[in-house]
Amino acid sequence: MYxxxxxxxxVDENDRSLASIDKMExxxxxxxxxxxxxxxxxxxxKMLIHQRAKSKYHCGGLWTNACCSHPYLFEEPKDAAKRxxxxxxxxxxxxxxxxxxxxxxxxxxxLTEHEYxxxxxxxxxxxxxxxxxxxxNYEYLDCEFLALEVKHFPDKFTPWFRIALPKVLELVxxxxxxx
Numbered sequence: 001m002y003x004x005x006x007x008x009x010x011v012d013e014n015d016r017s018l019a020s021i022d023k024m025e026x027x028x029x030x031x032x033x034x035x036x037x038x039x040x041x042x043x044x045x046k047m048l049i050h051q052r053a054k055s056k057y058h059c060g061g062l063w064t065n066a067c068c069s070h071p072y073l074f075e076e077p078k079d080a081a082k083r084x085x086x087x088x089x090x091x092x093x094x095x096x097x098x099x100x101x102x103x104x105x106x107x108x109x110x111l112t113e114h115e116y117x118x119x120x121x122x123x124x125x126x127x128x129x130x131x132x133x134x135x136x137n138y139e140y141l142d143c144e145f146l147a148l149e150v151k152h153f154p155d156k157f158t159p160w161f162r163i164a165l166p167k168v169l170e171l172v173x174x175x176x177x178x179x
Contacts, residue, residue, distance in 0.1 A: 030112030040066040046140035077118040090129030095120035105159035
């Protein structure tokens with residue numbers, strides 16, 4: 001149904017699909033492509049973060065939100081977000097679109113992340129069964145503590161997480177999800 005899983009969807013600044021391209025090529029050239037980030041909270045209002053596997057093609061060993069990746073061509077970002085939660089962390093839950101943003105960041109290994117990032121939030125209380133090819137470690141953290149960690153130790157976190165986190169925290173505070 002979907003094309004090669006190692007491809008991404010190039011988009012314009014309005015998230016209109018332009019083409020499908022090899023994922024590494026998009027990151028080598030810094031081309032704008034569609035992505036998503038999922039932020040998961042438990043009943044205590046703590047945020048689930050994970051440490052990317054050290055073997056990842058970029059940002060290995062850095063901490064980030066529960067799940068982040070790229071939708072396939074013709075796949076809705078929400079469907080992709082739910083698919084990747086299952087593939088990366090071994091669980092499913094409903095997610096709600098929070099906002100989108102565009103960013104560009106120089107990464108390790110000579111790669112550039114230039115994404116139109118769809119941000120989703122959700123709640124989850126059950127077991128987590130991480131895929132060790134994707135996830136080195138994970139934990140639920142208090143949001144205030146996490147914001148301070150990101151402020152004082154930004155190099156421990158992925159660029160997209162550092163950008164999205166303040167917006168997510170502001171939104172969930174208004175919604176009463178996190179203190």
